[in-house]
Structure formats: structure tokens, C-alpha cells
Amino acid sequence: MNKIAILTSGGDAPGMNAAVRAVVRMALYHGLEVYGIEQGYKGLLNSEIFKMDRKSVSDIIQRGGTVLRTARCPEFKNEEVRKHAANILKEKDIDALVVIGGDGSFTGAKLLSKLGVKTIGLPGTIDNDLAYTDFTIGFDTAINTVMDAIHKLRDTSTSHDRVSIIEVMGRNCGDIALYSGLAGGAEAIIVPEVGFDKDELCKTILEGKSKGKQHNLVVLAEGVGGAEELAKYVEDVTGLDARATILGHIQRGGSPTVSDAVLASRLGARAVELLMEGKTCRVVGIKDNKIIDMDIDEALAVERKFDKDLYDVATILSY
Ligand code: ADP
Ligand code: F6P
Numbered sequence: 001m002n003k004i005a006i007l008t009s010g011g012d013a014p015g016m017n018a019a020v021r022a023v024v025r026m027a028l029y030h031g032l033e034v035y036g037i038e039q040g041y042k043g044l045l046n047s048e049i050f051k052m053d054r055k056s057v058s059d060i061i062q063r064g065g066t067v068l069r070t071a072r073c074p075e076f077k078n079e080e081v082r083k084h085a086a087n088i089l090k091e092k093d094i095d096a097l098v099v100i101g102g103d104g105s106f107t108g109a110k111l112l113s114k115l116g117v118k119t120i121g122l123p124g125t126i127d128n129d130l131a132y133t134d135f136t137i138g139f140d141t142a143i144n145t146v147m148d149a150i151h152k153l154r155d156t157s158t159s160h161d162r163v164s165i166i167e168v169m170g171r172n173c174g175d176i177a178l179y180s181g182l183a184g185g186a187e188a189i190i191v192p193e194v195g196f197d198k199d200e201l202c203k204t205i206l207e208g209k210s211k212g213k214q215h216n217l218v219v220l221a222e223g224v225g226g227a228e229e230l231a232k233y234v235e236d237v238t239g240l241d242a243r244a245t246i247l248g249h250i251q252r253g254g255s256p257t258v259s260d261a262v263l264a265s266r267l268g269a270r271a272v273e274l275l276m277e278g279k280t281c282r283v284v285g286i287k288d289n290k291i292i293d294m295d296i297d298e299a300l301a302v303e304r305k306f307d308k309d310l311y312d313v314a315t316i317l318s319y
Pocket of ligand 2: 011125126127169170171222252
């Protein structure tokens with residue numbers, strides 16, 4: 001193996017650049033040629049492929065987003081389209097591809113490996129919804145961004161004696177809500193894995209009020225959604241002033257935290273080692289602070305377990 005390529009795919013996540021840097025530098029260290037592909041599988045299909053050197057990844061470890069840019073490419077689900085992509089790589093003598101993305105991107109990588117391209121996946125998503133790994137690249141930065149927003153909303157909610165409903169990202173995974181809600185001292189955390197009862201929530205809010213709480217911070221995962229309607233319902237039932245804040249894409253930006261930059265660097269370095277060992281169709285991740293790798297199909301089949309113990313602790317502590 002002499003030449004490898006790298007792309008970022010799906011939603012961007014802070015730390016993707018640190019991962020790109022790690023892959024490029026580790027590959028060059030081992031004497032490999034490295035090629036960057038712009039805009040994920042879409043760029044691969046358009047042959048947007050360029051040679052990278054150590055300078056291509058200078059000054060990017062601290063940057064949010066992805067310098068390779070990213071895209072969604074629905075046509076990659078079509079086998080003929082994937083064959084075309086594999087041929088483009090073969091014509092350039094590129095034997096292997098590192099894919100940084102989420103489960104959809106991993107599926108694309110797995111299917112490409114069946115066409116003779118060696119593939120390794122790195123978990124890049126703020127959602128932390130890949131069960132085979134304890135943490136995904138971008139999650140830690142996102143929860144710090146959300147925690148910061150919760151602290152700010154606490155200031156204004158306290159000043160106005162208001163209920164604040166804060167809707168956060170995560171698709172169907174409640175981890176962003178759970179971790180940021182606990183760290184932000186939220187009175188209630190609503191996640192799809194546990195569900196909730198609107199009237200129970202109103203009761204909790206009123207109990208908080210009677211205990212002298214001057215604010216009520218409710219973190220709501222987008223997998224449950226409906227922040228505006230919930231704020232209206234809470235106002236109607238409790239008689240308290242309530243506001244909804246949907247944090248949106250701000251959660252995907254910013255410099256990676258130390259945890260994300262270190263995780264991305266470790267995973268990127270390991271991905272190259274795996275390719276040097278002749279491995280393919282695998283993903284890397286972290287378990288109990290050890291870097292692991294796993295077959296893509298097995299990794300995607302791991303059942304996601306919500307940390308109900310942590311959720312219960314958060315609930316008790318917000319009393
Ligand atoms: P993520 O990788 O973050 O889960 P998506 O689900 O949007 O994000 O997937 C990113 C890209 O991966 C898609 O736009 C598509 O190009 C590719 N992909 C997703 N699912 C498949 C699939 N079943 N087969 C082939 N490629 C896929
Ligand atoms: O998967 C990352 C994520 O930010 C999710 O939390 C969110 O639901 C989705 O992507 C938003 O996607 P888009 O960037 O297409 O609006």
C-alpha cells in the first residue's frame with residue numbers, strides 16, 4: 001500500500017480537522033502518499049482529489065468545521081455509483097480510504113470495501129450516537145458549547161423569573177441533552193430514551209418555584225422536540241413566563257476541546273496503523289480510554305445503551 005485518501009462526510013464536527021491532521025501526518029511519517037477528497041463521497045464522485053503534504057494540515061488542529069468540507073451524497077446508496085467511485089480511486093492507484101463521519105458514512109465505507117477499496121472509519125459526529133465507542137469526535141466540544149449557553153440562559157432566566165426550554169441537537173440520541181443538562185444544572189432533562197409527561201414537568205417546575213427557585217432550566221433533546229409548543233404549554237399550565245431557545249447549528253462549530261483534539265489525534269493515528277497492518281472495513285473508537293477497532297458491521301450492530309444511572313443522578317441533583 002502506497003497511497004491513501006481521506007474524506008469527511010455527513011454533518012461536520014469539531015475535531016474533524018485534528019483527525020485529518022493526524023491521518024495525514026501519520027501516513028507521511030510511514031512514507032505513504034496522502035490524498036484529500038473534498039466534500040465527502042460527493043467530491044469523490046467528482047474526482048475532487050488533491051495531494052496533501054505536511055503543510056496542508058498546518059494550522060488546522062484548532063479549527064472547527066472541516067477543511068476538507070463535507071456533504072451528503074444520497075446517490076452513494078446506488079451500487080453503480082459506488083463502483084464508479086471505486087474506479088476513480090483505482091485509476092489514481094489509491095488503495096485505501098479513511099472516512100470520518102457517522103453511521104451513514106460508515107455504511108458507505110463498508111460497501112466501498114466490498115469493491116476492493118481498503119476502508120477505515122473514524123467516528124465524527126457531535127451526536128455521540130455510535131454505540132461501539134464511548135465517545136465520538138465533536139461530542140465533547142458540543143456539550144461544552146451547550147453548557148455555556150445554558151449558563152447564559154440561567155442568567156437571564158433568573159433575572160426574569162422565567163422558565164427556559166433549551167432544545168439541543170443529537171438526532172435520536174439524548175447524550176448531548178444529558179451531559180450538558182447535568183453540567184449546566186438543569187432542573188429537567190428530556191430525552192427520547194426516557195420520554196416525559198408534560199404535566200409531570202409542569203408539576204416539577206411549580207415545586208421548584210415553591211422551593212424558591214428563581215429559574216427553571218429545561219434541556220430538551222431534539223429527538224423529542226417541540227420546544228416552542230412546550231414553552232406555550234408550560235406557560236398555560238403553570239402561569240409562569242416561559243421561553244424556548246433552539247440552539248441549532250451553533251452546537252456544531254468552534255475549536256475542539258482538549259478531549260476532542262486528543263481523541264481525534266489518537267484515532268487518526270491508529271487508523272493509519274491499521275491500514276499499514278492490511279486491515280479493512282473497520283472503525284476505530286475509544287472504550288475505557290483505550291483505542292479499539294472493530295468490523296464496521298459489528299460496530300453498527302452494537303446496541304446503544306442510554307446511561308440511565310447518570311440521568312437519575314442528574315434528576316436527583318436538580319432537586
Ligand atoms: P452520518 O455519516 O453523519 O450518519 P449521513 O447519514 O447523512 O451522515 O450519511 C453521510 C453520507 O454517507 C450520505 O450522504 C451517503 O453519501 C453515505 N451513506 C449513508 N447511508 C448510506 C448507505 N446506506 N449506503 C451507502 N452510502 C450511504
Ligand atoms: O448529526 C449531526 C446533526 O447536527 C444532528 O444533531 C442534527 O439533527 C443534524 O445533524 C442536522 O443536520 P443538518 O446539518 O443537515 O441540518
